[in-house]
Amino acid sequence: MAKTPSPCISVCKFKRQxxxxxxxxxxxxxxxxxxxxxxxxxxxxxxxxxxQQAALGKYRHWTAAYMRKCLKKKAKPVPAVRDAAKAA
Structure with a gap:
């Protein structure tokens, strides 16, 4: 199994507190x-x-972007990400 990719989706703008x-x-x-x-x-x-994203709100886009990143790197996403993707 591939390593868990970084949760960073290459936006890197620290504007929400x-x-x-x-x-x-x-x-x-x-x-x-x-x-x-x-x-x-x-x-x-x-x-x-x-x-943390669920508590903060406004991060629904992250799940899809991270799932694509995992797919590209042939890594299995952690269950919490898979569950969030199903809920979206």
Whole structure:
């Protein structure tokens, strides 16, 4: 199985109270993700991010973009992303 891709969808504009308008990560969260080594930690981070996006709102576009990224990299998205895609 391929590695869990970064949740970043290459928008990188921090306009929503320090959160990226593309993926909802803060600059600190982006740095944290880059430092994660274990696959389980990366998957847990993406799961947390899906919950963060639901709480913040305005991030429905991210799920489709991230699913395309996973497909391109031949990676299986974490269950929270698959569930969010089904709900959309």
């Amino acid at each position: 320090g959160h990226c308008i593309g993926c909802s990560m803060t600059k600190a969260q982006k740095s944290l993700y880059k430092g994660l080594k274990k696959e389980s930690h990366k998957q847990a981070f993406v799961d947390m991010l899906v919950k």
